[in-house]
Amino acid sequence: MQIILSKSSKDPIYEQITNQIRSFILAGELQEGAALPSMRKLAKDLKISVITTKRAYEELERAGFIYSIIGKGSFVAEQNLKVISEIKLKVIEEQLSVVIMNSKEIGLSLDELLQLMKILYEE
Template identity: 40%
Template sequence: MYNDCTKTISTDNTNNNSDVNHWIGFIVHYLLGKEKHLIILDYKDSRPIYEQIVARFQDLILKGALEVDTQLPSVRNLAMELSINPNTIQRAYTELERQGFIYSIKGRGNFIAANEHLKKEKREEIFRSILKLVKEARGIGIKEDELIHKIAEGYKEDRVDD
């Protein structure tokens, strides 16, 4: 069973991998620490592959699935696992480093950076989005109690998916 931080996907023989087969694209797992995490590449996604990789690592880092100072797979190893050009992985790692999600040590590899400030920035971004949506909802006549009810539903659905 692989834990993907948002969903658990069973790959035992009893379900013939039906849960996995619904994903469009290429799925690969790699070992980081004691947990297995999925990198899902969707070839129908309009975003470049490196952006998909960046987004997935950001998600894993912000959710705490990848701990600070955890070493990432080497560029070569991850490129081989994903069957893509190593330059694509290098570009993703460079972008993650530029954004402060990872740091590199010459000759040793790439590691997860301390990320409390990134989590704080993400929280603020989410709150700004919520305020924008509240203004939009108020503008079309959605009542406060309706909005609060929908938010509560969202939290309940999230717990079911965990």
């Protein structure tokens, strides 16, 4: 698991961490029960405050992606496939909204957009 932080991102650092770990879990790169790095280790590796990693882990735990055991660490929680599908669908809808807005801004027709999507989908 490699987390990459962007100083130019509008998202706070804890949110960047949260989003990337969530993506790793949803993509199956982090399996159920897998141990996450300790908050201190992650903070040291990313050269950030432990408070920031603590907030990211708290957000992930609150959302049900991980669980923590005092003295043992944080682990990937069992994921409900229906919940995962809903989360992924929401992400797709958000991304498509941006694509549609950008397409309209440059005058791309719906037919042209659909053709482009079909080409990319079939690759």
